[in-house]
Amino acid sequence: xxxxxxxxxxxxxxxxxxxxxxxxxxxxxxxIHIVADFHRNPKQISRDIQSVLxxxxxxxxxxxxxxxxxxxxxxxxKNEDFRLKLKTIDYSVSGHKSEVRVILEKxxxxxEAMVQGSSTKxxxxxxxxxxxxxxxxxxxxxxxLFSFEDVKIVNIADCQVAVVSVVTIEDEREKRLFGCxxxxxxxxxxxxxxxxxxxxxxxxxxxxxx
Numbered sequence: 001x002x003x004x005x006x007x008x009x010x011x012x013x014x015x016x017x018x019x020x021x022x023x024x025x026x027x028x029x030x031x032i033h034i035v036a037d038f039h040r041n042p043k044q045i046s047r048d049i050q051s052v053l054x055x056x057x058x059x060x061x062x063x064x065x066x067x068x069x070x071x072x073x074x075x076x077x078k079n080e081d082f083r084l085k086l087k088t089i090d091y092s093v094s095g096h097k098s099e100v101r102v103i104l105e106k107x108x109x110x111x112e113a114m115v116q117g118s119s120t121k122x123x124x125x126x127x128x129x130x131x132x133x134x135x136x137x138x139x140x141x142x143x144x145l146f147s148f149e150d151v152k153i154v155n156i157a158d159c160q161v162a163v164v165s166v167v168t169i170e171d172e173r174e175k176r177l178f179g180c181x182x183x184x185x186x187x188x189x190x191x192x193x194x195x196x197x198x199x200x201x202x203x204x205x206x207x208x209x210x
Contacts, residue, residue, distance in 0.1 A: 006029075009053075009057070013049060013052060015036045016034055018034070019033070020033040029065065031065055034068045035071060040106075042068040083204075086103075086105075088102070091124075097117070098116070104135045112135050113133075115130045125151045125191050128192055129194075148195075162191050162193075165177070177198040
């Protein structure tokens with residue numbers, strides 16, 4: 001086993017900036033230390049490392065041996081775009097039931113969630129927002145971070161706007177997050193975009209570990 005080859009393969013993984021490998025006296029890997037940027041979730045990076053090692057070198061490494069330190073790039077402006085972006089909304093109705101699937105995208109990787117509910121107007125908006133929230137939680141690999149609270153359609157400056165309220169827990173207290181999106185043509189899309197507008201800053205903080 002050539003350690004330089006392993007390091008080269010790992011450092012080719014997206015977001016990995018450098019790699020250090022600690023072995024025992026028999027070249028068995030004891031620890032893998034990674035320095036990465038903030039563009040991807042550490043668990044995604046760790047899984048990619050495991051996949052590369054098993055597929056290219058037939059090495060099955062326990063994820064506990066992989067440590068990842070994420071450092072901010074001082075050359076990147078603070079307002080760098082960490083947003084989850086809307087890729088697809090699938091909406092279907094059967095009788096009194098509706099089903100929504102929302103697919104979000106970050107760095108060309110898709111994260112999706114499906115939610116079912118009543119086909120009433122408000123319920124549809126609720127499950128659209130909830131599906132977007134669950135897809136974001138799938139990206140963060142965490143559960144029950146966000147809860148849909150309310151949605152309103154308001155008129156301002158001759159434009160209809162979807163306004164969504166989301167609740168999260170911060171320092172053991174409820175905190176409301178608000179987002180909005182102009183309704184250009186599709187109300188469903190506006191509701192999802194308003195939901196993402198509400199949570200994207202919070203998602204960025206979770207990525208940074210704050």
